[in-house]
Amino acid sequence: MALALCPQVLCSLGGWLSLYISFCRLNKHRSYEWSCRLVTFTHGILSIGLSAYIGFIDGPWPFTHPGSPNTPLQVHVLCLTLGYFIFDLGCIWRFAWRKSIKKYHAWRSRCSEERQLKHNGHLKTH
Numbered sequence: 001m002a003l004a005l006c007p008q009v010l011c012s013l014g015g016w017l018s019l020y021i022s023f024c025r026l027n028k029h030r031s032y033e034w035s036c037r038l039v040t041f042t043h044g045i046l047s048i049g050l051s052a053y054i055g056f057i058d059g060p061w062p063f064t065h066p067g068s069p070n071t072p073l074q075v076h077v078l079c080l081t082l083g084y085f086i087f088d089l090g091c092i093w094r095f096a097w098r099k100s101i102k103k104y105h106a107w108r109s110r111c112s113e114e115r116q117l118k119h120n121g122h123l124k125t126h
Helices: 002-026 032-058 072-120
Strands: none
Touching: 002 032, 002 072, 032 072
16 A cells, blocks of 8 residues: 555655755745745645645545545545655755754754863752
């Protein structure tokens, strides 16, 4: 079953990448991160709309039929979202990795300094 979903997830990833490239070309005066955020916004609007349609119109109602088998539309939305999360992981790796690593190292060095001061008795707590 999971192997059969791989082509759908890869097509979804290709769609998100195509949308990202289109946004990059349309917004040349903006940064690449801006286009990534536009794709994130598009995913948010699309997933809210599809989830509302599935929950309120298409069914089954999750409060009266919990644990019922997934409909084909639910599986398609799952694949669409999984493809987006793979795209987003690439964006995090490309844009936020350097910033987060710098913050992490700054935090670790500060904690290390406080620990050394505490063990040496120079840091007083009141």
